[in-house]
Amino acid sequence: MSEPPKHCVATDAAVFSVVNGTLKILLIKRKYDPFKGMFALPGGFLEDTDKSLNECVKRELYEETGVDNIFLKMLHAYGDVGRDPRGRVVTVAYLAVINSSDVELNKTKVSENAEWVDVSSVKALAFDHSTILAEALDELRHEIMDSTIVFQLLKKRFTLTEMQKSYEVILGKPLDKRNFRKWIKQHDILFATDQTKMEGVHRPARLYEFKDKRYKRF
Amino acid sequence: MSEPPKHCVATDAAVFSVVNGTLKILLIKRKYDPFKGMFALPGGFLEDTDKSLNECVKRELYEETGVDNIFLKMLHAYGDVGRDPRGRVVTVAYLAVINSSDVELNKTKVSENAEWVDVSSVKALAFDHSTILAEALDELRHEIMDSTIVFQLLKKRFTLTEMQKSYEVILGKPLDKRNFRKWIKQHDILFATDQTKMEGVHRPARLYEFKDKRYKRF
DNA sequence: CCAAAAGTGTTTCCGATACACCCATGA
DNA sequence: TCATGGGTGTATCGGAAACACTTTTGG
Numbered sequence: 001m002s003e004p005p006k007h008c009v010a011t012d013a014a015v016f017s018v019v020n021g022t023l024k025i026l027l028i029k030r031k032y033d034p035f036k037g038m039f040a041l042p043g044g045f046l047e048d049t050d051k052s053l054n055e056c057v058k059r060e061l062y063e064e065t066g067v068d069n070i071f072l073k074m075l076h077a078y079g080d081v082g083r084d085p086r087g088r089v090v091t092v093a094y095l096a097v098i099n100s101s102d103v104e105l106n107k108t109k110v111s112e113n114a115e116w117v118d119v120s121s122v123k124a125l126a127f128d129h130s131t132i133l134a135e136a137l138d139e140l141r142h143e144i145m146d147s148t149i150v151f152q153l154l155k156k157r158f159t160l161t162e163m164q165k166s167y168e169v170i171l172g173k174p175l176d177k178r179n180f181r182k183w184i185k186q187h188d189i190l191f192a193t194d195q196t197k198m199e200g201v202h203r204p205a206r207l208y209e210f211k212d213k214r215y216k217r218f
Numbered sequence: 219m220s221e222p223p224k225h226c227v228a229t230d231a232a233v234f235s236v237v238n239g240t241l242k243i244l245l246i247k248r249k250y251d252p253f254k255g256m257f258a259l260p261g262g263f264l265e266d267t268d269k270s271l272n273e274c275v276k277r278e279l280y281e282e283t284g285v286d287n288i289f290l291k292m293l294h295a296y297g298d299v300g301r302d303p304r305g306r307v308v309t310v311a312y313l314a315v316i317n318s319s320d321v322e323l324n325k326t327k328v329s330e331n332a333e334w335v336d337v338s339s340v341k342a343l344a345f346d347h348s349t350i351l352a353e354a355l356d357e358l359r360h361e362i363m364d365s366t367i368v369f370q371l372l373k374k375r376f377t378l379t380e381m382q383k384s385y386e387v388i389l390g391k392p393l394d395k396r397n398f399r400k401w402i403k404q405h406d407i408l409f410a411t412d413q414t415k416m417e418g419v420h421r422p423a424r425l426y427e428f429k430d431k432r433y434k435r436f
Numbered sequence: 437c438c439a440a441a442a443g444t445g446t447t448t449c450c451g452a453t454a455c456a457c458c459c460a461t462g463a
Numbered sequence: 464t465c466a467t468g469g470g471t472g473t474a475t476c477g478g479a480a481a482c483a484c485t486t487t488t489g490g
Binding site: 422 | 487
């Protein structure tokens, strides 16, 4: 057996957020060929200094968008010949959701091409990133029902209505208020603070926090 | 930005079967260092001639064990530094199940070290393959309830009791006969042939076939 | 007629869904 | 007192689980 062949390895992140009641995906406008001018998922090559794939995707995300300290769930690897015109690249896709107000895009030179784009208006993406995005969105809809990943999307304190809205935007359908509250309560992941949020001319809403902000599957 | 670094990429397969009523995993006894003499999952490096990761894992599996024409589901990628003492290797793990009687192990020089090993008696494996095996088994238990992957495990014709036994061995717990039959019938994936299987001194069992042997999620 | 596995329905339970009214606030 | 969103409970439905007896065969 000869020396094993070597290949480029990369990570890509599908990072979702809810902004103004719509589901957004964090994309980078490419400055160089291939696919110059098109949108792509943030990501990049695995470096020797990355101790793990997880570290790689976090580093790339930070460098390209300023997003830091975020939970990323691995989704799938893509390694078909021809998926990158420059040569073979095996990429590992990750999923994340964040609260967009925790992030200031365009604050560095490198991240100046990062944008929140409406998922519903995303057209063709660079490479096979349209496929990755579609699969990530599908996975997100499962994850949100099945894990505590929604933690990432909300601020430290939030009302149950805000939480429900996040679910509705991600799932793309309305939920029943009473059933949603019963469901979320039975998971026992929240506690009610003694504070309320007053906004507008109506009864103030109780503010909640997560008991444990770590990712956990139900 | 400099040239992207290159890395070894590999695939590994966790191939399960049920033999004599016990759950088995297909392992290779390593002939060379590192981990010489230890068991490992079958797998190997991605070659330039492999047009996809899927093709790579199928090729490796065929070369090392003679197993051919099998459905493999991608599970997860592992890329931590140090998981292979020879240098960094990013590996992509796959899951499969097969009917062990469709395969003749040890029929070639290269595959002479392949063995079916009781999952319950597997000790330490080479590399991080113990982790991969554990995660694969977990995934298998979900897959079997959620997809038609059990197709791979059974012969062309089989009785419902044989099918149920496969589920029981994989899940590691007994199932209720009537509930199992109701459940499997409601998925509408089988048809009853007009033949029966006579074996022993008791009522013959009807033989069934799959309507469609392709992998499908429920 | 006996042993052994095949085959078959009904009841119960629990989680998911549907659904409508009162409450607290500021203007 | 009104407009606005916050907050709450019950009845129904449907799928999952529990559960036991009859049938067919060869010896």
